[in-house]
Each structure stands twice: as structure tokens, then as C-alpha cells.
Amino acid sequence: MGWQALEMYHKGRLSSDSVKKECIVIKVGIVGGTGYTGVELLRLLAQHPQVEVTLITSRSEAGVAVSDMYPNLRGHYDLAFSEPDPERLAACDAVFFATPHGVAHALAGELLARGTRVIDLSADFRLKDAEEWAQWYGQPHGAPELLEEAVYGMPEVNREAIRGARLIAVPGCYPTAVQLGLLPLLEAGLIDAQHVIADCKSGVTGAGRGAKVPSLLAEASESFKAYGASGHRHLPEIRQGLTQAAGQPVGLTFVPHLTPMIRGIHATLYGRLNGEPGDLQALFEKRFADEPAVDVMPAGSHPETRSVKGSDICRLAVHRPGDSDTVVVLAVIDNLVKGASGQAIQNLNLMFGFDEMAGLGAPALMP
Ligand SMILES: NC(=O)C1=CN([C@@H]2O[C@H](COP(=O)(O)OP(=O)(O)OC[C@H]3O[C@@H](n4cnc5c(N)ncnc54)[C@H](OP(=O)(O)O)[C@@H]3O)[C@@H](O)[C@H]2O)C=CC1
Numbered sequence: 001m002g003w004q005a006l007e008m009y010h011k012g013r014l015s016s017d018s019v020k021k022e023c024i025v026i027k028v029g030i031v032g033g034t035g036y037t038g039v040e041l042l043r044l045l046a047q048h049p050q051v052e053v054t055l056i057t058s059r060s061e062a063g064v065a066v067s068d069m070y071p072n073l074r075g076h077y078d079l080a081f082s083e084p085d086p087e088r089l090a091a092c093d094a095v096f097f098a099t100p101h102g103v104a105h106a107l108a109g110e111l112l113a114r115g116t117r118v119i120d121l122s123a124d125f126r127l128k129d130a131e132e133w134a135q136w137y138g139q140p141h142g143a144p145e146l147l148e149e150a151v152y153g154m155p156e157v158n159r160e161a162i163r164g165a166r167l168i169a170v171p172g173c174y175p176t177a178v179q180l181g182l183l184p185l186l187e188a189g190l191i192d193a194q195h196v197i198a199d200c201k202s203g204v205t206g207a208g209r210g211a212k213v214p215s216l217l218a219e220a221s222e223s224f225k226a227y228g229a230s231g232h233r234h235l236p237e238i239r240q241g242l243t244q245a246a247g248q249p250v251g252l253t254f255v256p257h258l259t260p261m262i263r264g265i266h267a268t269l270y271g272r273l274n275g276e277p278g279d280l281q282a283l284f285e286k287r288f289a290d291e292p293a294v295d296v297m298p299a300g301s302h303p304e305t306r307s308v309k310g311s312d313i314c315r316l317a318v319h320r321p322g323d324s325d326t327v328v329v330l331a332v333i334d335n336l337v338k339g340a341s342g343q344a345i346q347n348l349n350l351m352f353g354f355d356e357m358a359g360l361g362a363p364a365l366m367p
């Protein structure tokens with residue numbers, strides 16, 4: 001009965017409320033299960049009422065039990081990592097790619113052709129222009145024929161398109177925080193679109209789990225630095241989204257920084273007001289009133305990264321210092337949750353007609 005309901009949902013003959021009542025459980029695979037976003041998918045999906053993870057891949061750890069490598073998952077999964085096998089992946093209803101760029105290019109087409117939905121956490125399908133992607137990622141785009149159908153998986157902008165999508169490009173971590181913070185201002189035409197500044201800080205998990213010298217404790221702790229100031233891969237992605245919101249090209253200065261914390265992104269966003277903006281607090285509250293993953297804090301607030309640690313929430317605050325012509329927006333997310341795996345699950349939920357926040361309801365971990 002559940003499967004018939006799911007088919008009917010995808011054909012538009014059944015509402016998502018009816019799908020939920022059918023208590024459908026779908027089979028999900030994860031390619032790249034040993035990285036930080038892969039294991040975060042596992043942690044969150046362990047609490048998802050309508051998902052069974054049936055396959056989790058790692059080439060280097062094939063045969064190792066998931067709970068041996070990640071003891072926090074003991075008792076939740078009776079699975080071992082396995083080599084990525086297209087046959088077994090195609091047997092899943094949906095597959096997450098938590099892999100470096102280029103991997104989803106090679107496998108997504110085949111999975112889609114066999115009826116499996118694809119949710120890609122990497123940057124492979126985020127930029128609509130294959131040439132621009134090739135410039136920033138230093139290699140030719142591996143699947144330009146899929147770009148038209150790929151949906152940029154930001155529910156706050158593309159919710160309806162996500163519901164009907166087969167292929168999702170999950171937004172990057174910095175792009176999620178920056179776009180959510182600037183959308184209300186640009187959509188309403190309240191700031192000068194040519195001069196927007198995003199000053200952002202990330203924890204070290206943003207760089208992935210692979211061993212790299214800058215991520216070592218002795219290199220990253222008790223220190224703070226900017227990087228990518230003259231050009232970071234997230235710049236074209238953020239610009240693409242903000243340009244769509246503004247309806248005109250956006251001039252953006254984006255400077256990321258590495259901070260000695262494990263999880264979290266803090267974005268401080270600056271815009272020059274075009275004129276008297278009215279009530280900015282009311283503007284933000286109205287824009288996100290129906291958004292389950294965005295929390296507009298009371299006027300005067302300063303959101304902290306620890307208030308979103310482990311949760312799928314973006315917390316925002318808007319300020320206008322000294323009633324000047326500058327507006328400052330503060331945005332915080334957990335880079336591994338709203339900035340990656342949590343947002344990916346929001347997309348899965350929308351695609352399969354589940355409650356958008358299924359598996360994502362836990363509050364942040366504090367202190
Ligand atoms: N970390 C973060 O905060 C965020 C990351 N992202 C993006 O998500 C993706 C994953 O990130 P993260 O979890 O940090 O990455 P990691 O580097 O920590 O992990 C990568 C995973 O991919 C697997 N993998 C690597 N190469 C291949 C391949 N050719 N074929 C199949 N599997 C492969 C690895 O396992 P093995 O080599 O054993 O197969 C590993 O499990 C990246 O594209 C990243 O940019 C997006 C938003 C935020």
C-alpha cells in the first residue's frame with residue numbers, strides 16, 4: 001500500500017499529507033560514508049521515521065563495521081562500509097553523494113536513468129554554467145547534460161521545484177548562511193546590489209576529514225586567519241543565488257576565515273541601504289515566518305554558533321548600527337547540518353512527501 005501511495009504522490013495524484021499517513025519507509029544509500037558529512041547523514045537518519053539506510057560506501061574502509069569506525073552509532077546501524085557498486089546503489093530509492101567534487105558527475109546519470117533519486121552534497125551540480133564550474137574547479141564538467149534538470153536545494157527559495165526534482169545540488173555551507181542572511185534585503189531591493197560584503201568564519205570540519213596540515217590541532221587552534229580572499233569556489237555559487245534573488249547582477253566581496261572551532265559558520269553580512277528601509281526586523285520575520293529551518297532572533301540579538309550546533313537551524317539577526325545607511329545581518333549555521341547533511345535531508349523529505357523536518361527536530365547541543 002505504501003509504495004502505491006508513493007507512486008501516486010510522484011504522479012501528483014496524492015497529497016504529501018496522505019503520503020505521511022501511509023508511513024512509507026524508503027531505502028537510502030550514501031556514497032562517501034566515512035567523511036564528516038557522510039557520518040552526519042548517518043547520525044541524523046538514525047532518528048528518521050521513514051528512512052532505512054541500506055548501503056554506505058567507502059573504498060578505503062570497505063568491510064569495516066560502521067559502528068567500529070563511529071562508536072556514537074553503535075546500536076543504530078548493523079551495516080559495514082562497502083565499495084561503491086552502481087547495481088546496489090540503483091536498488092535504493094535515493095542516494096546521497098557525500099563525496100569530493102567529480103564523483104557524482106560520474107554516477108548520477110546512471111542512477112537517474114534507473115529511477116533512483118540523487119541528492120549531491122558536493123558542488124558538482126550547483127553552478128548552472130558548466131564553463132564557469134570548469135574554471136573554478138580546475139577540470140571539465142563531467143555531466144553538463146544534467147545541469148538543466150538539477151535543482152539547487154535551498155528549500156527557502158526552491159521548495160516547489162525540490163518536491164518534483166530527481167537531482168538535487170545541496171548548497172555549500174558558506175552559500176547557505178550568506179544567501180539566507182541576504183535574501184530578504186535583495187528580494188525587496190533595499191540594498192545596493194553592487195556592493196555587498198560577506199565576512200564569514202568556519203570551523204575546521206568545513207575542510208573535511210582528510211588529513212591536511214592546516215587542519216592539525218597545532219596549526220588551527222589558538223589562531224585565526226582569512227583565506228581565499230581573492231577568490232573562493234563559493235563566490236560564484238553565492239553570486240548566482242543572490243543575482244536570482246535581486247533580479248540583477250550582484251557585486252559581492254566574500255572573505256572566508258578559519259576559526260579554531262569544530263563545527264559552525266558565522267557570517268557577518270553588510271549592505272548599503274538604498275533609502276529609508278522601514279522596519280527591517282519585521283521584513284526578516286515576515287520573509288521567514290513559514291520557514292521551519294530559519295529562526296529570526298529578536299531585535300538586538302547576536303546569534304552564537306553554539307546555539308545551532310548539531311541542529312538544522314539557521315539563526316539570523318538584523319542590525320542597523322546608529323540608524324546609518326549600513327545594514328548588518330548576522331547568520332549562524334552548523335556547517336555539517338544546515339550547511340550540508342541536514343539540508344540534504346530536508347530535500348529528501350520534500351522529494352518524498354515526508355514532513356520537511358522529519359529526522360531534524362532535535363535542538364542544538366549546548367553548552
Ligand atoms: N565539510 C563540510 O562542512 C561540508 C562539505 N560539503 C561537501 O560535501 C562533500 C563531502 O565532504 P566531507 O564529508 O567533508 O568530505 P570528506 O573528505 O570528509 O569525505 C569524503 C568521502 O568521500 C569518499 N570518496 C572520496 N573519493 C571518492 C570516489 N572517487 N568515489 C567514491 N567515494 C569517494 C571518501 O571515502 P573513500 O575514499 O574511502 O571512498 C569519504 O568517505 C564534499 O564535496 C564537500 O565539499 C558541503 C558542505 C559542507
Ligand SMILES: CC(=O)N[C@@H](CCC(=O)OP(=O)(O)O)C(=O)O
Pocket residue numbers: 101121122123171172173202203204205206207208233234256258
Ligand atoms: C574551513 C574550510 O576549509 N571550508 C571549506 C568549505 C568548502 C566546502 O565544503 O565546499 P563545497 O561543499 O563547496 O565543496 C573551504 O573553504 O574550502
